[in-house]
Amino acid sequence: MTRHFLRDDDLTAAEQREVLELALAFRKDRHLQQPFAGPRAVAVLFDKPSTRTRVSFSAGVAELGGYPLVLDAGSSQMGRGESVSDTAKVLGRQVSAIVWRTFGQERVEEMAEHAGVPVVNALTDSFHPCQILADLAAIADARGGVDALKGLTLTYVGDGANNMAHSYLLGCALAGMHVRIGAPADYMPDERIVLDAKKIAAEQGGSISVTTDHDDAVRGADVIATDTWVSMGDEEQSSERAGQFDRYQVNAHSLELAAEGAQVLHCLPAYRGKEITADVIDGPQSIVWLEAEYRLHAQKALLTWLVSR
Numbered sequence: 001m002t003r004h005f006l007r008d009d010d011l012t013a014a015e016q017r018e019v020l021e022l023a024l025a026f027r028k029d030r031h032l033q034q035p036f037a038g039p040r041a042v043a044v045l046f047d048k049p050s051t052r053t054r055v056s057f058s059a060g061v062a063e064l065g066g067y068p069l070v071l072d073a074g075s076s077q078m079g080r081g082e083s084v085s086d087t088a089k090v091l092g093r094q095v096s097a098i099v100w101r102t103f104g105q106e107r108v109e110e111m112a113e114h115a116g117v118p119v120v121n122a123l124t125d126s127f128h129p130c131q132i133l134a135d136l137a138a139i140a141d142a143r144g145g146v147d148a149l150k151g152l153t154l155t156y157v158g159d160g161a162n163n164m165a166h167s168y169l170l171g172c173a174l175a176g177m178h179v180r181i182g183a184p185a186d187y188m189p190d191e192r193i194v195l196d197a198k199k200i201a202a203e204q205g206g207s208i209s210v211t212t213d214h215d216d217a218v219r220g221a222d223v224i225a226t227d228t229w230v231s232m233g234d235e236e237q238s239s240e241r242a243g244q245f246d247r248y249q250v251n252a253h254s255l256e257l258a259a260e261g262a263q264v265l266h267c268l269p270a271y272r273g274k275e276i277t278a279d280v281i282d283g284p285q286s287i288v289w290l291e292a293e294y295r296l297h298a299q300k301a302l303l304t305w306l307v308s309r
Contacts, residue, residue: 003309004112004119005302006105008129008170009196013204015305016133016174020146022301023137023294030297035307036066040096042303044122047073047102052268053122053130056295057099064300069095088114097303118306120299126190128163131267132171133302134294139223141294142263142287150176150205153259155221157182157214157248158275160189164227164267169197169208176204182217183210184244214248221258225265226250226275251277255285263287 004010011019026032036042042061046054054070061068073079078087084107091098092115100108101122112119121129139154140146156168160183169189172179179197181189188210198208211217218224229245255262264276264286272278281288 001309002112002116002118003306005129005306006108006112006119006121007127008132008167009174009200010129011174013174013176013200016136016171017146019133019298019301019305020137020140020149020175022304023133023298024141024146026297026300027137027141027294030063030300033304034063034065035304036061036064036096039065039067041067041069041094043091043095043098044068044070045073045076045078045098045100045102046071046122047078047100048123050101050122052292052295053101056299057122060296060300060303063296064303066096084110085114087111088119089116092116096307118303118309120302120306124163126163127167127170128267129167129171130295130299130302131164132167133298135168135225135265135267135291136171136175137294137298137301138265138287138291139263142290151178152222153178153180153220154223154225155180155182155217155258156225156227157217157250157254158226158245159183159187159229160210161187162227164225165189166193168225169193170200173197173200173204173206173208176201176206178207179209180217180221181210182214182248183212184248185212186244214254215257218254219257221262223263223265224250224254224258225267227267228269228271229275245275249275249277250280252279255280261285265291268292 044057058068088111097118099120105124105126160181
């Protein structure tokens with residue numbers, strides 16, 4: 001059966017661990033495995049702007065021995081109205097895997113239904129699962145291995161209704177972590193995803209909590225994560241969001257409340273002085289650049305794992 005990675009819990013806890021261990025191994029040896037040697041092509045599709053995703057998947061597929069076939073929506077027939085299912089049937093006959101950064105989650109689900117090859121969610125409005133694999137791998141690397149993840153407390157503060165919050169809930173619960181979301185009342189995560197995460201956390205020895213209080217969210221946290229307050233596609237909401245997120249900024253006060261030596265994550269791009277202060281993102285407790293690097297290693301590990309199945 002073809003395996004896909006459309007949301008974080010498409011992997012079991014054991015499978016997530018396999019991918020993370022392989023990601024750490026790829027950082028030590030970037031040419032450890034080359035499942036696309038030939039080269040075989042991997043379609044990398046973009047309906048949204050990208051820097052890290054475009055670079056990491058393009059470089060990663062090449063390092064895996066393959067050819068990254070990068071297509072923007074405007075330069076493909078999908079941009080002129082061709083259906084997702086028709087596109088999937090064409091691509092699936094010519095490429096070894098499909099990576100797609102798009103809008104609605106239903107789009108990657110439809111692609112997976114018809115492609116016949118592994119489909120990877122490179123970001124949708126609902127989830128950003130490749131980023132969470134990179135985040136977990138970076139934390140594991142900084143703390144001595146994947147075993148260190150279990151039992152850690154990770155706090156995400158900011159827009160709790162966005163794709164990063166949803167993926168932190170699911171992905172970190174799978175890793176056996178205690179996940180806290182701190183967000184304004186009008187920007188809470190989807191309750192269905194919270195319930196899914198609570199079920200996973202109960203099975204893996206972690207926990208889930210959601211609060212509107214920044215201080216309660218970050219107090220004693222081992223890792224603090226944040227994201228831009230205005231996600232792609234939400235730019236028209238900038239004015240109405242103004243002021244609602246100020247008290248969720250990650251700053252020196254946040255680190256004072258967190259556990260000693262707490263690490264800081266940001267999936268980037270970052271807006272210093274808004275969701276995070278310059279002294280924090282550029283400071284000694286930030287592992288943001290390691291996190292960004294791990295987009296490459298984690299995605300190579302994921303693709304290798306998927307095609308091996």
